[in-house]
Amino acid sequence: MTDPIPIPTPTLDLGPQTRILARLAEGVTDGQLTDGTPCPEYGVRNLLGHLAGLCVAFRDAGRKNFGATTDTSPGAALPDLDPGWREDLPVVLGELAEAWRDPAAWTGMTRAGGIDLPGEVAGAVATDELVIHGWDLARATGRDYAPDPAALEAAHAFLLAAAAEPGRDGDEGVFGPVVPVPSDAPLLDRTVGLSGRDPGWTPKT
Numbered sequence: 001m002t003d004p005i006p007i008p009t010p011t012l013d014l015g016p017q018t019r020i021l022a023r024l025a026e027g028v029t030d031g032q033l034t035d036g037t038p039c040p041e042y043g044v045r046n047l048l049g050h051l052a053g054l055c056v057a058f059r060d061a062g063r064k065n066f067g068a069t070t071d072t073s074p075g076a077a078l079p080d081l082d083p084g085w086r087e088d089l090p091v092v093l094g095e096l097a098e099a100w101r102d103p104a105a106w107t108g109m110t111r112a113g114g115i116d117l118p119g120e121v122a123g124a125v126a127t128d129e130l131v132i133h134g135w136d137l138a139r140a141t142g143r144d145y146a147p148d149p150a151a152l153e154a155a156h157a158f159l160l161a162a163a164a165e166p167g168r169d170g171d172e173g174v175f176g177p178v179v180p181v182p183s184d185a186p187l188l189d190r191t192v193g194l195s196g197r198d199p200g201w202t203p204k205t
Contacts, residue, residue: 012123014100016148017130018093021051024137024145025089033081037140038201041078044140048089049079051133055092058126061112062099062119070111100126124158131155132195135188139201147188156187159194 025048033045042050053074060069082088099105100123110119117125131147132155138145147155163178176196181189189199 012100012127012150012154013097014127014130014151015094015097017127017134017151018055018097020145020147021130021134021137022090022093024134024141024143025051026086027143028137028141032141035140036203038136038197042136044137045081046079047133047136047140048085049081050074051137052081052085052089052092053079054126054129054133055089055096057112058122058129059092059096059099061110061122061126062096062102062105064105064108064110064119066111071114073114096126124154127151128155128158128195131191132197135192135197140203142203145188152187152191156191156194159191163194 028044028048033043033048035044037044037047039047056069057072057074060067104119106120106123108119109116110122111117112122112125131151134147135145137143178196179193179198181193181199183190185193185199192199
């Protein structure tokens with residue numbers, strides 16, 4: 001029997017992490033939009049489109065405002081950018097953080113990606129997505145990345161417990177097979193490895 005997956009509490013403010021992502025996105029040049037990312041199926045523009053979509057989905061999941069944004073699977077289509085993404089992405093990042101500042105977001109049931117799940121689990125998933133995709137974006141665009149420490153701790157605990165859930169073989173992460181990382185590696189590298197990514201990934205030249 002495994003321990004329950006650690007869930008962030010309503011005291012976890014997603015604002016610091018969403019602001020880090022907004023700054024990373026602001027620094028992306030038009031010429032980088034077609035570059036590759038650690039997500040094999042995504043270029044930078046697809047990653048940014050995915051971030052925008054997940055912000056809207058988890059914003060509405062936090063508000064428990066159900067509809068197309070919460071009912072559509074993220075794998076339904078390859079995400080892409082809207083023309084006004086530079087103005088829109090910081091806005092939806094802020095709205096996501098604001099929605100999860102309400103303690104009610106973390107209680108009861110909600111829905112995201114067409115899946116019904118407890119609010120506290122949805123909050124944990126949103127935290128993890130923000131941390132991991134922040135690393136994806138920073139690594140793809142050659143930027144330094146220091147995620148919000150509280151969000152990083154929560155993402156690591158979530159991924160560590162998720163990999164040990166019954167039905168997983170211990171090597172299967174949430175996003176793909178766990179990449180072994182030394183136990184004394186920085187917490188970010190260990191978290192990235194648990195997500196199924198190689199912390200040493202660099203863009204192809």
